[in-house]
Each structure stands twice: as C-alpha cells, then as structure tokens.
Amino acid sequence: MPTFPTLSSFKLTEEVLDSWEEGIVIDPTLKNDSEGGYTITRSRFTRLRKWFSYEFPYYTSADKATLQTFIDSTVVIGTTSFTWTNPLNSTNYTVRFAERPDIKPNKGTSYYKIKIKVEEV
Amino acid sequence: MKTLPAAIILEKNKIATKSAWLILAEITFNDISSTVVRLARNNEDVTFESNTYTAFPFEIDTINFEKGKIPSIVFKVSNITRLIQTYLESTNGAVGSTVRLIVVNSDNLAADLSDLELTYEVVDSSADVQWISLTLGMPSPFNKRFPLYKYVANHCNWVAQFKGVECQYAGAETTCNGTLTRCRELSNSEHFGGFIGLGKGGIKFV
Numbered sequence: 155m156p157t158f159p160t161l162s163s164f165k166l167t168e169e170v171l172d173s174w175e176e177g178i179v180i181d182p183t184l185k186n187d188s189e190g191g192y193t194i195t196r197s198r199f200t201r202l203r204k205w206f207s208y209e210f211p212y213y214t215s216a217d218k219a220t221l222q223t224f225i226d227s228t229v230v231i232g233t234t235s236f237t238w239t240n241p242l243n244s245t246n247y248t249v250r251f252a253e254r255p256d257i258k259p260n261k262g263t264s265y266y267k268i269k270i271k272v273e274e275v
Numbered sequence: 276m277k278t279l280p281a282a283i284i285l286e287k288n289k290i291a292t293k294s295a296w297l298i299l300a301e302i303t304f305n306d307i308s309s310t311v312v313r314l315a316r317n318n319e320d321v322t323f324e325s326n327t328y329t330a331f332p333f334e335i336d337t338i339n340f341e342k343g344k345i346p347s348i349v350f351k352v353s354n355i356t357r358l359i360q361t362y363l364e365s366t367n368g369a370v371g372s373t374v375r376l377i378v379v380n381s382d383n384l385a386a387d388l389s390d391l392e393l394t395y396e397v398v399d400s401s402a403d404v405q406w407i408s409l410t411l412g413m414p415s416p417f418n419k420r421f422p423l424y425k426y427v428a429n430h431c432n433w434v435a436q437f438k439g440v441e442c443q444y445a446g447a448e449t450t451c452n453g454t455l456t457r458c459r460e461l462s463n464s465e466h467f468g469g470f471i472g473l474g475k476g477g478i479k480f481v
Contacts, residue, residue, distance in 0.1 A: 197295040
C-alpha cells in the first residue's frame with residue numbers, strides 16, 4: 155500500500171492548527187420517531203470512519219510536485235487507499251482522498267497553499 | 276414458533292443502544308470443493324461461530340410474490356472488484372448453490388441465533404459492472420429434468436463429465452465420443468452410462 159509522501163516543508167504551524175477539522179464520514183445512527191413521543195435509536199454498523207482536513211500555506215514547489223505526482227499517478231485522486239500519519243498524534247490511518255486536494259499559489263510568495271482532506275477507508 | 280435468546284430479546288426491546296443488527300451471508304458454491312464465501316453487511320469484518328465474515332457490500336430486496344411463480348428474493352452482491360464473479364463463472368452461474376442469511380446483533384455474537392437464519396437456493400443469476408444478482412428461492416419443479424437421464428442404447432450419459440465420478444476413467448486419454456466401442460477401448464465399459472438393452476435385438480423385460 156502506498157504511503158503519503160514526506161513533505162519536508164510541512165510544519166505543524168498555527169495555520170495548520172487553525173484549519174484543522176475532523177469528523178465522522180457517516181453517522182451510524184438509525185433513528186425512528188414513534189407515535190408515543192419517544193425515539194428509538196440503533197447503530198447501522200459497528201465501525202466509525204473518520205475524516206481529517208487541514209491546510210498548510212508554505213509548501214515549496216518541490217513538495218507541491220511530489221504531492222501532485224502522488225495524487226495523480228500513485229493513488230489517482232480518491233481511487234486508491236494509502237497510509238497517512240496524523241501529524242497531531244502520529245497515529246497511522248488507512249485513508250483515501252475524500253476530495254481532490256486544493257492546490258493554490260500563495261499570493262505574494264513562492265510557496266503553495268494546499269488543502270488536504272482524507273477519510274478512512 | 277421461533278424463539279429468541281433472552282439477551283437478544285432485551286437488546287431488541289431497548290429504546291437506545293449502540294449495537295447494530297447485521298446481516299451475514301454464507302454462500303456455498305456448488306463446485307467440487309464446495310467453496311464457502313462469508314460476507315458481512317458491515318464496515319468491518321465480523322467473527323461469528325468461529326468464522327470470519329468479510330465486510331462486503333450486499334443488498335437484499337423484498338420478497339417477490341408474482342402470481343403463478345414461486346416467491347423469490349434478489350440477493351445483490353457488489354461486483355466492483357469482480358471478486359464473486361469468478362466463482363459465478365466457474366460454477367455455471369452459481370445456480371444450485373446455497374445462500375444462508377443470518378441476522379446477528381453486534382453485541383451478542385455468541386447468542387444462539389439459529390432462529391434468525393434462512394437458507395435459500397440460487398435459482399437464477401446475472402451480473403453487470405455494479406452488482407451480481409442472485410435470485411434466491413425454492414427450486415421450481417418445472418425446471419427439473421424428468422426423467423433425470425436420457426435412455427439411449429449406445430450413448431453414454433457421462434460423456435459430458437468424462438473422467439468424472441460416474442465415468443471413473445482414470446487413464447491418460449483426454450477425449451471420449453460416448454460410444455460403447457470407445458468405452459471398451461478404454462477398458463472402462465463396466466462404467467458405461469448407456470442402456471445397451473434398448474438397442475435392436477436381444478431380450479427386453481418390461
């Protein structure tokens with residue numbers, strides 16, 4: 155299984171922490187409102203799949219090229235799963251890209267702003 | 276009357292619980308080795324009765340009651356990976372294979388759930404890029420061959436399964452034309468699957 159590339163310019167900066175979001179891909183709750191005024195709830199499945207999203211605005215051109223190759227050739231956007239390490243706690247997850255990473259030049263600098271969203275398979 | 280274990284009844288009656296009711300499917304293909312494929316409609320594998328049921332997408336349609344037809348259910352298994360299709364191709368569409376559907380509770384997998392099981396036979400199948408559809412039901416008596424074999428004097432009923440369990444020929448030859456002459460050439464006439472007595476001449480007992 156491919157592994158998310160090491161991008162040397164990436165650092166856990168305030169921008170990353172400010173943009174950090176995580177959640178559950180599908181809420182497993184099955185809910186049924188009854189005539190009696192109560193609600194019956196169950197789980198639909200047993201595993202909670204998580205998603206993570208973050209943005210870093212200072213990727214170098216070399217890192218952007220590495221990431222672009224990984225996205226377009228190695229995993230072909232969301233088709234293939236890969237191992238990704240959560241930079242906050244160093245936990246490994248098997249994930250796929252939930253959407254194509256958003257790559258933009260960082261205005262007024264030579265860096266690139268890249269937003270990544272991954273979800274557990 | 277179907278009975279459920281007390282733990283399952285308690286779980287069923289709860290207003291709120293984190294447990295999930297999962298459907299497991301055990302497909303036993305009618306190939307020589309009776310290959311068994313175990314699937315779980317869940318997003319992680321489930322271990323039930325010491326067997327691992329692999330998380331795999333499948334769906335079960337409602338029972339189809341058509342006038343003049345035997346009730347059937349369409350059991351659809353994902354065909355994105357073509358994983359199950361290989362079994363279909365090697366077993367003539369899996370017709371005659373059995374599918375056991377089991378409903379389990381994720382927090383009570385050790386409970387006796389034998390009353391929440393249904394076993395069907397595959398009576399029809401089809402496949403496209405998205406789904407494999409197995410029609411489950413009772414085998415129709417109108418689709419059964421009767422009498423089971425053709426009674427022909429000089430044609431072996433086992434020729435289609437040359438070297439099969441009825442033919443029992445174990446030599447080096449690879450072809451047979453189904454005649455008694457050929458069977459004698461192969462020194463296997465004791466297993467000839469034709470009915471020589473039906474030929475011209477001889478004595479017939481009716």
